[in-house]
Structures are given as C-alpha cells and as structure tokens.
Amino acid sequence: MTDSSPAxxxxxxxxxxxxxxxxxxxxxxRVMVGQADVVNGVLTALLAGxxxxxxxxxxxxxxxxxxxxxxxxxxxxxxxxxxxxMMPADVQGTQVLVDTEGGxxxxxxxxxxxxxxLVLADEINRATPKTQSALLEAMQExxxxxxxxxxxxxxxxxxMATQNPVEQEGTYxxxxxxxxxxxxxxxxxxxxxxxxxxxxxxxxxxxxxxVSPVTNGAEIVRMREIVRSVPVPEIAMNHAIRLVxxxxxxxxxxxxxxxxxVALGASPRGAQALLLAGKVxxxxxxxxxxxxxxxxxxxxxxxxxxxxxxxxxxxEGFSADQIVASVLDNVPAAV
Amino acid sequence: MNxxxxxxxxxxxxxxxxxxxxxxxxxxxxxxxxxxxxxxxxPVAVSTLAVFAFAxxxxxxxxxxxxxxxxxxxxxxxxxxWLIQAIRLQRRAAQRADGIARQRALHEWxxxxxLADRLATADEFLHQEEPTPFMQAAMDDARDHATKSRQASLxxxxxxTPSRLASPLIAMAMCLVVGFFxxxxxxxxxxEEPGITVSxxxxxxxxxxxxxxxxxxxxPVQAQMPQKPKPERKPSVEEANAETxxxxxxxxxxxRSTKGDxxxxxxxxxxxxxxxxxxxxxxxxxxxxSKPGERKTGSSKPxxxxxxxxxxxxxxxxxxxxxxxxxxxxxxxxxxxxNPAASDWASKDHVNTPDDQDLEDExxxxxxxxxxxxxxxxxxxxxxxKPPVSRDLSIGFxxxxxxxxxxxxxxxxxxxxxxxASLVLGVPIPDRVKGQPNQGKTKITQERVQPQAEPxxxxxxxxxxxxxxxxxxxxxxxLAPWMSRIVRDYFLQRSQSER
Numbered sequence: 126m127t128d129s130s131p132a133x134x135x136x137x138x139x140x141x142x143x144x145x146x147x148x149x150x151x152x153x154x155r156v157m158v159g160q161a162d163v164v165n166g167v168l169t170a171l172l173a174g175x176x177x178x179x180x181x182x183x184x185x186x187x188x189x190x191x192x193x194x195x196x197x198x199x200x201x202x203x204x205x206x207x208x209x210x211m212m213p214a215d216v217q218g219t220q221v222l223v224d225t226e227g228g229x230x231x232x233x234x235x236x237x238x239x240x241x242x243l244v245l246a247d248e249i250n251r252a253t254p255k256t257q258s259a260l261l262e263a264m265q266e267x268x269x270x271x272x273x274x275x276x277x278x279x280x281x282x283x284x285m286a287t288q289n290p291v292e293q294e295g296t297y298x299x300x301x302x303x304x305x306x307x308x309x310x311x312x313x314x315x316x317x318x319x320x321x322x323x324x325x326x327x328x329x330x331x332x333x334x335x336v337s338p339v340t341n342g343a344e345i346v347r348m349r350e351i352v353r354s355v356p357v358p359e360i361a362m363n364h365a366i367r368l369v370x371x372x373x374x375x376x377x378x379x380x381x382x383x384x385x386x387v388a389l390g391a392s393p394r395g396a397q398a399l400l401l402a403g404k405v406x407x408x409x410x411x412x413x414x415x416x417x418x419x420x421x422x423x424x425x426x427x428x429x430x431x432x433x434x435x436x437x438x439x440x441e442g443f444s445a446d447q448i449v450a451s452v453l454d455n456v457p458a459a460v
Numbered sequence: 461m462n463x464x465x466x467x468x469x470x471x472x473x474x475x476x477x478x479x480x481x482x483x484x485x486x487x488x489x490x491x492x493x494x495x496x497x498x499x500x501x502x503p504v505a506v507s508t509l510a511v512f513a514f515a516x517x518x519x520x521x522x523x524x525x526x527x528x529x530x531x532x533x534x535x536x537x538x539x540x541x542w543l544i545q546a547i548r549l550q551r552r553a554a555q556r557a558d559g560i561a562r563q564r565a566l567h568e569w570x571x572x573x574x575l576a577d578r579l580a581t582a583d584e585f586l587h588q589e590e591p592t593p594f595m596q597a598a599m600d601d602a603r604d605h606a607t608k609s610r611q612a613s614l615x616x617x618x619x620x621t622p623s624r625l626a627s628p629l630i631a632m633a634m635c636l637v638v639g640f641f642x643x644x645x646x647x648x649x650x651x652e653e654p655g656i657t658v659s660x661x662x663x664x665x666x667x668x669x670x671x672x673x674x675x676x677x678x679x680p681v682q683a684q685m686p687q688k689p690k691p692e693r694k695p696s697v698e699e700a701n702a703e704t705x706x707x708x709x710x711x712x713x714x715x716r717s718t719k720g721d722x723x724x725x726x727x728x729x730x731x732x733x734x735x736x737x738x739x740x741x742x743x744x745x746x747x748x749x750s751k752p753g754e755r756k757t758g759s760s761k762p763x764x765x766x767x768x769x770x771x772x773x774x775x776x777x778x779x780x781x782x783x784x785x786x787x788x789x790x791x792x793x794x795x796x797x798x799n800p801a802a803s804d805w806a807s808k809d810h811v812n813t814p815d816d817q818d819l820e821d822e823x824x825x826x827x828x829x830x831x832x833x834x835x836x837x838x839x840x841x842x843x844x845x846k847p848p849v850s851r852d853l854s855i856g857f858x859x860x861x862x863x864x865x866x867x868x869x870x871x872x873x874x875x876x877x878x879x880x881a882s883l884v885l886g887v888p889i890p891d892r893v894k895g896q897p898n899q900g901k902t903k904i905t906q907e908r909v910q911p912q913a914e915p916x917x918x919x920x921x922x923x924x925x926x927x928x929x930x931x932x933x934x935x936x937x938x939l940a941p942w943m944s945r946i947v948r949d950y951f952l953q954r955s956q957s958e959r
Contacts, residue, residue: 131592132593132596132600133597134593135592135593135596136600139594139597354593355594356585356594356595356598358577358581358584358585359563360577360580360584361581384937385937386937410576412576412578412598412601413597413598413601414577414581414595416570416576416577416578416581417577418577419576435936435937436936436939436943437936437937437939437940437943440939440943458567459568459571
C-alpha cells in the first residue's frame, strides 16, 4: 500500500487531528491547571461542532478555561455575563438611534455579543429563561433573527456556557430545550492537592502566563470535517440508539430505576451527540471508526443533561449521572 | 495492488475467527438451553411426587387403597417424566433459536481481546461496495489485530447455578418426605379399614341400627378416629331421646341444625304463614304439611318452642287492631278512631302506599299519646302530618297515577280543584286562573312546626382524594407513602402557620 492511498490520507488526517488537539491542550495547560477531563470535553465539543455547558461552584476556573481557549484558538471571542435583568436584546443586538452626518438621526442595528466565533455565556443560569432562550436559534441554526433581520453566524461557532449549580441562590434552571442543545455537560470538580500548589504558584506570582494562538477558525472547521468523516459501524450505532431509548421512562422494557425516577429521557439529539462525541473519542484514541467503547465513554457527558429526574427520583436522592450509569449497566454492548 | 486483494488476508482471518467463535457460542447456547429446559421441566417431577404424596394421603384416609405403592416406582416415574419434558423443551427452544450471528461472534473476540470493535467493524466495512478512506484505514488497522487474534482463544466463564432451581428441588424433597411419611404411617393399621368403609356411607337406617351397638361396645381407639366426621348419626340416636325428653337443650340445638332439611321443600312464604298461624294460637300447619314419614325423623317437635318465644310480642298488637273494628287503612288504625273525618274518604279512596306505612312508626304514636296526656285527656290530634287522602273525584284511580300515562308525565285527566291543594301544608300551590295564560297569585300556607335536627351522615373524606392520574402527558410515578406523608405534613404545617 502506498502513501497516496485513501487509507493513508485518512490516517494522515487523523494524525493531524490528534496533533492539533495536543497543541491546543498544551497551550491551555499553560494557564489551566488540572481538570484534564474538562479540558478534553471542551475540546471534544469544539471539534465535534457542538456547544458545551460547564457546571461547578464558583472559583474552579470555568471562565478561565473558556477564556484561555478563546485566546489559544485565535477566534472572535465574546463574553456575556448573564444577570437577572438581562434582556434578549442585550445578547442578540438591537437597533439604536445614531446621529447622521446631516444632523439627523436614524436607527442603526448594533450586533450583540452573540455574534462571534466563541461565545462565553458566563453564569448562564443567572438570566431569566426568556434571555436564556435567546440563544436557542443561535446554537441550533447558527443564525439570529431580530425583527426582519437575520444574521448568519460565522463558522466555527461554539457557545461555552458556565453555570452554577441550580441549588444556589439567584439561579434559574435552564429550559429543557436549551439544555438539549448542548452537546456535552461537564462537571467541574475541585482540584487535587498537587494541583492547588500549581494554581497558587501561577496565580499569585509576578509572572503572568501568556497564551498564544495555535490554530485558527479555518483549521477548526477542517477538523470538524474530519470528525464528520469518521464512519460509524452498525454495532456502534445500534448501541447508541439503545442507550438513548433506555433513558426514556415510557418504555416498559426499561429498568425500574428509569421508569420510576425519570420524567424525561434523551431525544434523538442525544443519539447525535453520542455519535459525534464518539467520533472525536475514536480519533483521539488512534482509531478510524467509532466503537461501542467510544459511545460508552462519552455517554455520561452526553446524556446527563438530557435526563430529567422526576420528584420521586429527587426525593430518593438519585442524580442524572446515577441514572445514566444504571442505563450503561443494563444495556450491554453485545449485539 | 488492488486494496481488495490486500484485504483478502484480513477476510480469511476474520472468517476463521468468526467460525471459531460461532462454534463456541453455539455450544454455549446449547448448554444454556439444556440448563433452562432441565429447570423448566422440574415442575413435572414435582407434580408427580405431589400426586404420590396425595395418593399416600388418600390411602391413609382409606379412600383409595389401590394407590398405595411403594416410593421407588413413583420416583422412577417422576424422573422419566422430567427427562421427557426436558428433552421436549430443549428441542422446542432449539427450533426457535437463531444461529449465531457473525457480527456477534467477532464482537466476542473484540471484547475478550479489548480490540474496541476493530474486528467487527472491519468485517462490516469489508462488505461495503465503496469503502471511504476512513473505512479503509479502519480495515488496515484491524489487519494486524486479526492476525494476532488467531493465536488467542475464546474463554467463557462458567455460569452460576440458577437460583430458580432451589424451589422445585425443595418442593420435590418435601413431597417425597410427606409421601414417605404418610405411606409408612399408613401401613400398620390397614386391618381396620373395613370397619371404616362401612361406617362412612351412612345415612340409611342400617347404619343407625349398627351404631348403637358400636357405642355400647367401645371400639378400639384407632377405629373411633375416623368416625368423627359422621355428624348425622348422633342426632339420629338422640332423636329417640328427644321424643321422650322434649326439654333437652342439646337435642334442641341439634334439631335446629337439621331445620333446613325439613323445610327445604317449602317456600319462605309458607314458613311465614305457619309462623302467623302460631301467633294466633291456631294449631300449626307444619304438622299438616309434613308427611308422616318426615315427622318420624323427629325434627318438628323440639322446633316449636323457639318461634313462640320470638313471636310472643306480636299477637297482642294484632288483637288490638282487630278490636278497633275500623275498616279503614290498617296503617292509620290508631288515628282512625280519633280522626273520624278522614276515615270515610279513606275507606273509599285511600290506597295504602309504602309512604303511608312508613308514617306508622311506633315512636310517633307514642309521642302523640304523651302529648294528649299532657293536655289532659282526649283531644283531637293537632299534629296529623299524614298526607291527606285523595279527594280526587275521578272514577277509578284514586291516588294512583293514571294507567294511560304508562310511566310518563303525559297528559292526565283534568284536575278537579275542590280545595284539596290548599290543605296541603307547607307546599306552595300556584292558583291557576282558568283562561289566563300566566300564573295567578300564589297561596302559601305554612305549618307551625318546631324544626327538629336531623342526624346527617358526615361526608367521607376518602371520596375527595387528590388527583391520581397525571395532569399532563408526562408520566409521573406514584409517590411512595412516606413521601406523600411528608408533603401532606408540610402543607398542613403551612396552613396552620398561616392561621
């Protein structure tokens, strides 16, 4: 087999993908200490063409991670700090009255911060659902409709939202339709002891870590095409479908835990997320096709925000992660 | 070199691996089917041994002596039936089972060798007509793994013993023990069986003649035990005593138990009529109805004392009514001699209805008596709340609805107002004026009666429970009782704090 064969080209593309991923990780790692799984998840969502939701208590570096990623990617970056009094026009843009050269006035459209490549929606659950829902069209259709004006958003487009746990004061839970649009939901946990030391050394010294761009938008778009070209064998696709169906409480064949404790299961968008994230996982693992192992590896991050626990489940103390884990136990990877 | 040719080696490797895995999986499936069939067939053996135990029980009771076999033929029968059933189930399961899929066989290799579905994926991509570059790369990637996998072998962990095997085995053991125990216990007193079999079909005169002899000669202890379920003989023995000792209480109790046999040929109305006859002091018809042969059985004599006691309170009443001499409605017998104004009409038109009879409560009559006594002597009753008798002069129906209406409202015969409506107390009656389309004045008369509290049945709270079905399309699991209690307590506390 020569190097010019299609298989060799695919192998080269996969290697380039892994190389780019590694470079971004290194650059982010200059600022961000630890949180390897979170960084991997954020990059997976970025390269798969999805959006990511980061959840964690304040002070864990969620905003820092996304801001650093924006600097490393050399993309148009904007940050929206969500507050309870924020309105959709503050996010999408609105018409403002400006002076004309002739001394008159006219209405001119001014774009909101949503028009960018990489949007950091900080503390998204501090805004009202009305403002949260302003992101729906941008996240799914990659466009914003304001009045008669439609603004097409430039690729790559990625919303990286952070939120505090819903138990905290002054938070509005995200609507289900909004949650479903995030490819992954990542939980940011407290760092380890050795990571604390590195964090303190980097943040309390006089030297400030500089992040330089390692890629650009065009390369990100190219990587997304590579991800899309990864084939999914039937066995992996069937497994993804069975996993998604196993989270739905209205099926008698599902486990009692799901039927009794889940109000809403994953939608077909959940299966799409499983396959897309599984493709990235397969490429990063040095393979050229998605396997059931890839699907299972990304299942928790892809499904945990798509599984709504009912009152019974909350009272019993079940979390979405436990439900997904039980689903993974009950749905074997075998044919 | 054509890529297809380069993947021929991979295809051969995959074929060999798939064949090897299919054989092992097939053997595993056969083993599983056998295990399942053996377990599923166990109830047949259990049933056989249960029949054995039952037969031993029947043999012990002397019902069927032919079923008393020894243990081992039954065990052999159970084993044979069990094997036949297991073979049948296994064959049926084998017919329904599909073959081992090639993809599943290769997936088994992937799982055991941690190949992340490389072999199964490559096998699928090999059959693609136009594999994409990534598919080709995947097949190239799987080639080395397939070659290495040929040197490995599949291993399957032995399965645990199914837990459902335990209960049938326990049941079999219990049947065996019970049957064996019953069989051994039964074997010694077989000699006494004829005596038992003669006594059981009793009920005829022969048995009654035999039994006193048995009682006079006390039988052995073993023979008395089966005689326990023969209650018919004892009354028959004491029957003779009952004729001579009518006041014997025990005999009377036993006769009561046979009461149904005697009166079974008659209707309930016949029984009530006999009771009435007794109340009047007339001789009972029961003796006339019953045949001489039945009287001989002797259940009629001890019977009369009880009905007499029960109906002893009624005859004086009836005599009193008869003494009144009034031919008016029986329900108003008391009032008929005190309110003569109503009696003539009542005797002509009044028809006894259930409502009228309801008004004849004993309590009400007593109240009236007390009121009259408090006023000092006999006075006209001021509280005659009985519905007035019909003064309808139309021929034929009285207070009954017109038969032409046939149950519906329908047109009826024209009412003849003779002031009847105005006498009905407390009921507003529109005074219709003939020829005038609208209603005229309304005349209302009211009765001066002190309101009396009526006991009302309190509402049952259970009839107003919370919603059970979900209010929306979303499915809601029913709450656990402790959760419902918590929610209820919370709202109760909240409502109390708001007060």
